[in-house]
Amino acid sequence: xxxxxxxxxxxxxxxxxxxxxxxxxxxxxxxxxxxxxxxxxxxxxxxxxxxxxxxxxxxxxxxxxxxxxxxxxxxxxxxxxxxxxxxxxxxxxxxxxxxxxxxxxxxxxxxxxxxxxxxxxxxxxxxxxxxxxxxxxxxxxxxxxxxxxxxxxxxxxxxxxxxxxxxxxxx
Numbered sequence: 001x002x003x004x005x006x007x008x009x010x011x012x013x014x015x016x017x018x019x020x021x022x023x024x025x026x027x028x029x030x031x032x033x034x035x036x037x038x039x040x041x042x043x044x045x046x047x048x049x050x051x052x053x054x055x056x057x058x059x060x061x062x063x064x065x066x067x068x069x070x071x072x073x074x075x076x077x078x079x080x081x082x083x084x085x086x087x088x089x090x091x092x093x094x095x096x097x098x099x100x101x102x103x104x105x106x107x108x109x110x111x112x113x114x115x116x117x118x119x120x121x122x123x124x125x126x127x128x129x130x131x132x133x134x135x136x137x138x139x140x141x142x143x144x145x146x147x148x149x150x151x152x153x154x155x156x157x158x159x160x161x162x163x164x165x166x167x168x169x170x171x
Contacts, residue, residue: 002074002100007032010148016157019164021076022144033149037168040119041140042084045106047130049113057134060088068093069108069116072100080141081117088137106130120169143168 001009009015011031022034044063046052052066070093071078085092097114099105102122108114110129118132121143145164147153153161 003076004074007146010146013148013151016147016151016153017160018146020143020146021080021141022146023142031149033147034144035147036142036144037164038121038143039140040121040143042080042117042119042135042138044133044135045109045116045118045128045130046133047109047112047114049111050109050115051113052115052133053131055133057136059136060085060090060138063115064090064093065095066093067095067112067114069097069099069105069112069114071105072098075100076141077122084117084135084138 003018003020006015006018006020010018022036044052044058046055050066052058052063070081082092097108099108105116106118106128109116117135117138119140145161
């Protein structure tokens, strides 16, 4: 689900934990506790039909006129992408398809000249039908989990948290 719907569900007790971006640009709140698990750098996904397919690295400025596939509004990931464009001083792409399904984003990139931004946590398969290229100056995001402050996780949630910590790459 999108962050705008999940956080209120966490606060109300309808869900026990959210796994995703933490330490966000907009700051946390007093009623939610976050734990970072790993840093997640941003890269470009470029398919074989793109003229940028063989590039060693790129900047957003070099891609200003390129066709894109990017996330729709309503997610923390979209806010990160918007911030990347703003920080780079590059206008939001005019030729852009907006999608929230990761497999669809990856398919659009693999089978068209469109490009997108991806991160390590986002990639759905170990071998992609596209190149993953460093995006100069892009930075990344922090991935972790969120809990209600003062809540005591049940045994299942606690086991899940321990599995997340064990599976996370070293920070």
